[in-house]
Amino acid sequence: MYMPFNFEWLSDDKAVISNLTGEFSVLEKHDLLEVANSEISERNKINSTSTFLYENESEKNSLSKLHSSSYARRTLNSLKSPFLFIIVPTLRCDHDCTYCQVSRANLDAAGVDLDIGSIEPIVNLIERVGKPPYKIEFQGGEPLLRFDFIKHFINRFDQDHGEESEYIIATSLSLLNNEIIEFSKNNNVHFSVSLDGTSVFHDSQRRNVIASSHQMAGNGILALSESIGIDRVATVTTITRDALRVPQDIIDGHNNLGLKNMFVRPLSPYGFASYKMDKYYSTNEYLAYYSKLLDLLVAQYDDVGIVEHMALIHLQKIFRPDKTGYNDLKSPAGYLLGSLIINYDGNIFGADEARMIYEQHKTKELVVGHIGNPDFKQHDAGIEILSNSFISEMPMCNECAYQPYCGADPLHHLSLQQDLIGDKSTSFFCQIQKGIFGKIFKMIDDKKSMKVFDQWLAYGSR
Amino acid sequence: MEVVRKDIFHVISGSVDPGLYRADINSNRKSVGIIPNLRVNQLSDQLITSNSVQLQSDHTFSDGDILLVGKGGAVRAILSKSANANTLLVTERCDNLCEFCSQPPKEANDDVLFGMAAQALTEFQTSDLVGISGGEPFLSKKIFLAFMSTLNSLGCRTPLHILSNGRALQDISFTKKLADVCQYREVSIGIPLHGVRESTHDSLTAAPGSWKETIDGLINAGHMGFNIELRFIPTLDNLSELEKLIVFVGRTMPFISQLSIMNLEPHGWAKKNWKSLYRSPVFYSKTLESAVKIGERLGVNTRLFNYPLCHLKGEYLRNKAERSISDWKNYYPDECNDCAVMDKCCGYFKSSKNMFLEKPRKWAI
Numbered sequence: 001m002y003m004p005f006n007f008e009w010l011s012d013d014k015a016v017i018s019n020l021t022g023e024f025s026v027l028e029k030h031d032l033l034e035v036a037n038s039e040i041s042e043r044n045k046i047n048s049t050s051t052f053l054y055e056n057e058s059e060k061n062s063l064s065k066l067h068s069s070s071y072a073r074r075t076l077n078s079l080k081s082p083f084l085f086i087i088v089p090t091l092r093c094d095h096d097c098t099y100c101q102v103s104r105a106n107l108d109a110a111g112v113d114l115d116i117g118s119i120e121p122i123v124n125l126i127e128r129v130g131k132p133p134y135k136i137e138f139q140g141g142e143p144l145l146r147f148d149f150i151k152h153f154i155n156r157f158d159q160d161h162g163e164e165s166e167y168i169i170a171t172s173l174s175l176l177n178n179e180i181i182e183f184s185k186n187n188n189v190h191f192s193v194s195l196d197g198t199s200v201f202h203d204s205q206r207r208n209v210i211a212s213s214h215q216m217a218g219n220g221i222l223a224l225s226e227s228i229g230i231d232r233v234a235t236v237t238t239i240t241r242d243a244l245r246v247p248q249d250i251i252d253g254h255n256n257l258g259l260k261n262m263f264v265r266p267l268s269p270y271g272f273a274s275y276k277m278d279k280y281y282s283t284n285e286y287l288a289y290y291s292k293l294l295d296l297l298v299a300q301y302d303d304v305g306i307v308e309h310m311a312l313i314h315l316q317k318i319f320r321p322d323k324t325g326y327n328d329l330k331s332p333a334g335y336l337l338g339s340l341i342i343n344y345d346g347n348i349f350g351a352d353e354a355r356m357i358y359e360q361h362k363t364k365e366l367v368v369g370h371i372g373n374p375d376f377k378q379h380d381a382g383i384e385i386l387s388n389s390f391i392s393e394m395p396m397c398n399e400c401a402y403q404p405y406c407g408a409d410p411l412h413h414l415s416l417q418q419d420l421i422g423d424k425s426t427s428f429f430c431q432i433q434k435g436i437f438g439k440i441f442k443m444i445d446d447k448k449s450m451k452v453f454d455q456w457l458a459y460g461s462r
Numbered sequence: 463m464e465v466v467r468k469d470i471f472h473v474i475s476g477s478v479d480p481g482l483y484r485a486d487i488n489s490n491r492k493s494v495g496i497i498p499n500l501r502v503n504q505l506s507d508q509l510i511t512s513n514s515v516q517l518q519s520d521h522t523f524s525d526g527d528i529l530l531v532g533k534g535g536a537v538r539a540i541l542s543k544s545a546n547a548n549t550l551l552v553t554e555r556c557d558n559l560c561e562f563c564s565q566p567p568k569e570a571n572d573d574v575l576f577g578m579a580a581q582a583l584t585e586f587q588t589s590d591l592v593g594i595s596g597g598e599p600f601l602s603k604k605i606f607l608a609f610m611s612t613l614n615s616l617g618c619r620t621p622l623h624i625l626s627n628g629r630a631l632q633d634i635s636f637t638k639k640l641a642d643v644c645q646y647r648e649v650s651i652g653i654p655l656h657g658v659r660e661s662t663h664d665s666l667t668a669a670p671g672s673w674k675e676t677i678d679g680l681i682n683a684g685h686m687g688f689n690i691e692l693r694f695i696p697t698l699d700n701l702s703e704l705e706k707l708i709v710f711v712g713r714t715m716p717f718i719s720q721l722s723i724m725n726l727e728p729h730g731w732a733k734k735n736w737k738s739l740y741r742s743p744v745f746y747s748k749t750l751e752s753a754v755k756i757g758e759r760l761g762v763n764t765r766l767f768n769y770p771l772c773h774l775k776g777e778y779l780r781n782k783a784e785r786s787i788s789d790w791k792n793y794y795p796d797e798c799n800d801c802a803v804m805d806k807c808c809g810y811f812k813s814s815k816n817m818f819l820e821k822p823r824k825w826a827i
Contacts (some may be wrong), residue, residue, distance in 0.1 A: 050710040065712040322716040
């Protein structure tokens with residue numbers, strides 16, 4: 001007799017099954033059919049699982065409690081996660097990327113910058129809402145256009161919290177100079193840099209009038225590697241149409257710069273990209289690319305030793321759902337529960353995507369307050385977002401084998417489908433996630449790939 | 463065969479009534495005053511007065527140790543600064559009857575042991591971890607809560623590691639009271655789970671319903687925030703469930719801080735049932751390695767207790783081994799003397815002799 005479980009086909013003759021505890025097993029079709037018909041033979045692979053089967057009422061009773069306990073813990077765990085503060089000192093940018101999520105402004109735009117005077121109230125807000133260790137990320141536009149602000153802020157915040165703070169600057173590195181490098185050396189500053197491949201692919205999407213964006217990013221990465229160390233530099237790769245054909249390119253692009261980590265993601269439906277999602281590529285095309293990419297990375301791991309973090313996050317969610325927090329794969333996914341954003345205009349948001357949506361559609365409900373007057377009253381939109389983010393209760397998600405590991409991403413669905421839950425059968429997010437999980441489970445079922453995945457997991461938990 | 467630390471010595475001259483005493487060797491540390499001092503003289507020409515004795519010259523007691531003087535003049539330290547680990551026996555009664563029990567249960571009321579333990583801990587004044595063992599310490603819930611209360615009100619803050627079968631914790635109101643009374647110190651609970659199948663666990667405990675209650679107890683205590691060390695004792699009857707158990711624990715009990723896999727001690731009932739229980743680790747190395755690796759993936763911190771290093775295959779498993787045997791019952795056979803990793807190895811139980819000794823494998827290191 002078996003506890004309730006969900007299944008997804010990985011291929012014509014293999015399926016992955018999972019239950020509320022998060023335990024999974026990859027079964028061949030005939031084994032799955034045996035289980036469905038309650039005729040489990042002795043050599044059925046499900047016999048080697050731990051939480052799917054029971055022999056009598058008493059075991060069923062105890063297993064039910066364990067399943068519920070597991071689900072409860074996972075749910076609660078999703079409600080507490082390391083808190084990220086995002087500050088957007090300016091929306092201006094020296095790049096004009098085709099897929100810009102934030103709807104960047106021109107270099108000479110007015111009224112899209114934070115005043116130095118706002119630093120004090122921002123520090124007060126962080127101290128009120130957060131607790132150490134603090135993680136503060138500067139985004140833009142191009143944050144280095146306002147290095148004055150960043151420097152000022154870090155010096156101010158370090159006065160009281162220097163020992164317990166980590167700062168991240170999300171930048172293209174086009175404006176990196178010695179002063180910034182020196183400052184980063186002496187403070188706990190990390191960098192998050194866009195790297196979309198080797199120069200051809202990177203430059204075709206990430207346009208800068210002065211010089212090759214790729215060259216500036218590459219030089220910047222090398223300079224940082226020598227001064228503050230490669231461990232403090234992380235890359236983000238956004239895949240666009242041209243790059244789909246050559247999965248090896250992003251591997252080479254990283255390897256050439258001595259980078260051992262990459263983070264690959266498809267376009268997101270915000271900003272400039274939201275207008276042309278279907279012009280870029282279908283989810284199937286992306287998944288075919290990503291699948292090849294993972295195969296290459298695994299095959300080349302002994303030589304290039306690169307860990308891909310989108311896959312690693314999925315692996316961590318599969319194997320350690322209680323110990324993993326990643327804002328985009330959370331259920332429940334509350335507004336203001338994972339991050340707080342102080343926008344260039346002083347508006348406060350509860351998620352990064354919210355400020356992107358607001359930039360395009362001026363969705364007032366997403367604004368939580370203003371730095372000039374951060375009086376947090378009950379935020380109805382926040383409660384609505386939270387209550388619409390329990391995927392075990394949503395159509396299609398409630399039957400999906402990836403449910404213990406997946407998330408809701410309500411703002412993604414709000415942006416693309418104008419609904420917090422959305423119709424998962426046509427959801428870009430859902431198709432991508434199912435594709436990634438499906439590929440990863442196929443690889444988990446393969447000894448050689450799992451060996452590399454074990455090394456990635458070990459790296460991720462160091 | 464010499465144990466690492468002998469713990470029973472005899473009185474050579476002087477006399478003292480049987481009972482609990484605080485060893486006064488060099489009057490260095492201040493006594494709390496709950497237990498009478500026993501002056502232990504070092505030199506043979508010192509005056510022997512009442513409540514002062516001279517012991518064998520090779521005794522290992524330190525100033526401030528808690529000594530139990532028996533009727534025949536034998537003196538044992540039940541808490542000692544020179545021990546590698548200290549454990550207090552608080553009862554010999556238990557509601558399980560495990561086939562491999564190294565401390566077979568007795569039925570007589572022995573609540574007095576709790577009183578002695580409270581006095582001993584308070585007088586000993588240590589901030590190092592002390593084990594609380596039995597029998598089943600939680601068998602009488604009232605007494606255990608009173609024991610903790612007493613320690614609290616006497617100002618004793620010693621961290622405790624309590625060994626329990628976990629069944630009493632199925633009572634949620636007891637678990638809540640326990641959490642309350644334990645809040646003044648670091649407390650962890652070591653709970654054995656013999657299998658993922660009810661029949662496997664219950665036949666090893668010879669106590670029907672014990673699996674169900676232990677699972678309930680683990681859930682309650684886990685959710686209450688207790689630090690739990692889960693224990694698995696491999697035997698011929700449950701070894702086949704080891705890998706399943708790791709997944710079981712990893713998926714349903716993420717709150718456990720450690721999983722300890724414990725090699726059998728040939729003492730008590732384990733000795734009696736040895737042939738039907740003991741499996742040499744040399745023959746289940748693959749299973750052990752596979753299980754520990756699965757645990758690693760799931761974030762289960764697995765350690766191996768009581769496994770001599772030469773009985774484990776490969777660096778990976780050896781790095782998981784602990785020096786887990788209490789020094790008073792720990793020894794190293796002569797063959798170990800020229801072993802390069804002796805200082806990292808737990809060695810053997812002193813009861814591992816003759817047919818119960820699985821010899822050191824010199825060629826394996």
